[in-house]
Amino acid sequence: MLETSARLLRLLSLLQAHREWSGADLAERLGVTPRTVRRDVDRLRELGYPVNASPGTGGGYQLGAGAELPPLLLDDDEAVAVAVGLRTAAGQGVEGIGESSVRALSKLEQVLPNRLRRRVGALNAFTVPLLRAPRRDGVDPAVLTELADLCRDSERLRFDYRDHGGSSTRRTVEPHRLVCTERRWYLVAWDLDREDWRTFRADRIDPRPPHGPRFTPRTPPAEDLAAYVAQGLSTRAYAAHAVVRLLVPAEEAAQRLSPADGTLEAETARTCLLRTGATSLDVMVFHVLFLGMEFEVVEPLELADRVRSARDLLSRALDRGARSADPDAAGPGPAPRTPRTQDGAGRTPGTRSGPGAA
Numbered sequence: 230m231l232e233t234s235a236r237l238l239r240l241l242s243l244l245q246a247h248r249e250w251s252g253a254d255l256a257e258r259l260g261v262t263p264r265t266v267r268r269d270v271d272r273l274r275e276l277g278y279p280v281n282a283s284p285g286t287g288g289g290y291q292l293g294a295g296a297e298l299p300p301l302l303l304d305d306d307e308a309v310a311v312a313v314g315l316r317t318a319a320g321q322g323v324e325g326i327g328e329s330s331v332r333a334l335s336k337l338e339q340v341l342p343n344r345l346r347r348r349v350g351a352l353n354a355f356t357v358p359l360l361r362a363p364r365r366d367g368v369d370p371a372v373l374t375e376l377a378d379l380c381r382d383s384e385r386l387r388f389d390y391r392d393h394g395g396s397s398t399r400r401t402v403e404p405h406r407l408v409c410t411e412r413r414w415y416l417v418a419w420d421l422d423r424e425d426w427r428t429f430r431a432d433r434i435d436p437r438p439p440h441g442p443r444f445t446p447r448t449p450p451a452e453d454l455a456a457y458v459a460q461g462l463s464t465r466a467y468a469a470h471a472v473v474r475l476l477v478p479a480e481e482a483a484q485r486l487s488p489a490d491g492t493l494e495a496e497t498a499r500t501c502l503l504r505t506g507a508t509s510l511d512v513m514v515f516h517v518l519f520l521g522m523e524f525e526v527v528e529p530l531e532l533a534d535r536v537r538s539a540r541d542l543l544s545r546a547l548d549r550g551a552r553s554a555d556p557d558a559a560g561p562g563p564a565p566r567t568p569r570t571q572d573g574a575g576r577t578p579g580t581r582s583g584p585g586a587a
Contacts, residue, residue, distance in 0.1 A: 233269075236261070240269050241278065242302045244292040251289040266290075305345055312337055312349045316370040331407060334370065335377045368414050368432040373407065375436055376416055380404045383443050386418070389435040399437070400429075403444050407431065408458045410489065415458050419447055426450040428458055459488030467506030469513050471532050475501050476523040486520065502527065510535050 236259055243250060243258060252263045259266065270280050270290060279293040303311065315334040341349070379386050386404045389397050402418035409415075414431035451457035475482050479493055479501035486493065491505030503524075507513035514535050517524060526533040 233272075237269055237272060237276075238302065240266070241273060241292075244273075244278075244280065244290065245302060249289045249291045255290065308337070308341060308345055309348050312341065312345075316349070331370075331373050331377045335374045335381070338374055372434060372436065373414060373431060376404060376407055376431060376434070379440055380406055383446050384441045385421075385444060386440055387437045389437060390429060391433040391435075397435075402427070402429075403447065405446065405449055406454050408454050410455055410459050410462070417449070417454055417458065428461055456488040460492050462489060467508055469508065469510050470504070470506045471510075471513055471517075471529060472527040473503050473505070473517055473532075474525040474527050475503055475520070476525070477501070482522065485522070490520065514539050 239259060240255065243255060252266050255266045256263045259269075261269075270282065273280050281291045281293040283289060283291070312334065315330045315337065338346070338349075376386070378384075383403075385401060387399070387401050390400050391397050401421045402416075403421065404416055404418045406417045407414060408417060408428075416429045416431055416434065418427060418429065419425075420427040474496065476499065477485075478499060479495035482493055482501050482503070486503075491503045494502040494504070496502050503520075505513070505516065507516050510529075510532050513532060517536075518539075526536060
């Protein structure tokens with residue numbers, strides 16, 4: 230006969246495998262009496278598992294839904310399927326579930342047996358999900374789970390970091406939180422060498438263990454770290470910067486913009502300032518236009534010149550399109566052929582020398 234703890238796990242596994250069991254069937258599977266089954270069911274209920282029982286000869290036991298999610302037992306195939314699904318979700322950066330996927334994957338891989346780790350690794354290495362276009366700057370889920378573990382355990386992290394130019398530097402940081410925004414993962418950490426908060430792209434991080442020691446977490450640089458990272462990316466990461474005046478209240482602009490569009494600052498009751506960035510001033514013109522709000526360029530003055538150039542370019546394109554659609558507005562061109570009369574002289578009833586002349 231199985232020990233009580235092992236028997237409870239076996240009972241839980243049976244209840245999760247089928248929708249409903251009779252007491253006699255469970256007793257036979259576990260090698261105990263129906264009375265022992267009833268006591269074990271009561272123990273599962275005390276542990277938080279909602280086991281429903283229906284009386285009578287046709288009744289039985291069924292695992293129900295509870296207010297909280299209790300621990301689940303997974304067989305080998307189920308564990309591999311969940312791990313692969315979590316890795317896929319983490320790598321795709323799906324909005325709203327990316328960070329949760331990394332946390333769940335970290336917990337699962339911590340307890341996966343080695344034989345299952347190899348299966349999960351093989352499936353990820355030799356399968357290609359057709360969910361989105363592949364990214365060259367995708368981050369390895371193994372790196373994400375390692376970073377998540379260090380954030381959870383408050384352990385110092387040493388890594389090599391590649392900047393946008395490809396240069397590599399060794400960093401030592403106190404990792405605080407992973408943030409997923411714009412389909413990229415970022416690590417918010419306290420840089421010990423620079424003594425300041427820094428944001429690192431996870432796909433450019435190459436961990437260099439061993440890590441540690443443990444540290445006491447500092448107060449984060451902002452309550453909303455997603456907005457903190459997005460606002461930083463909207464300015465620091467770009468070569469061109471600008472300030473534009475939006476002719477709408479700051480509250481309205483905040484509802485229509487995302488943190489990645491830039492940083493808003495209330496100016497008057499009807500206007501606000503947007504500090505934003507782009508790869509160039511030409512790209513900045515279209516970035517501002519696509520915001521869909523009336524605006525004025527505050528700085529730099531070169532951006533105002535680019536806006537005027539874009540306006541003239543669009544105006545000429547519209548004029549050409551209008552002339553193509555309306556031949557009468559096409560301007561001077563070849564004279565139309567004159568209708569000819571029966572005598573072939575080219576005279577018409579409306580000419581002075583024609584038959585109808587006064």
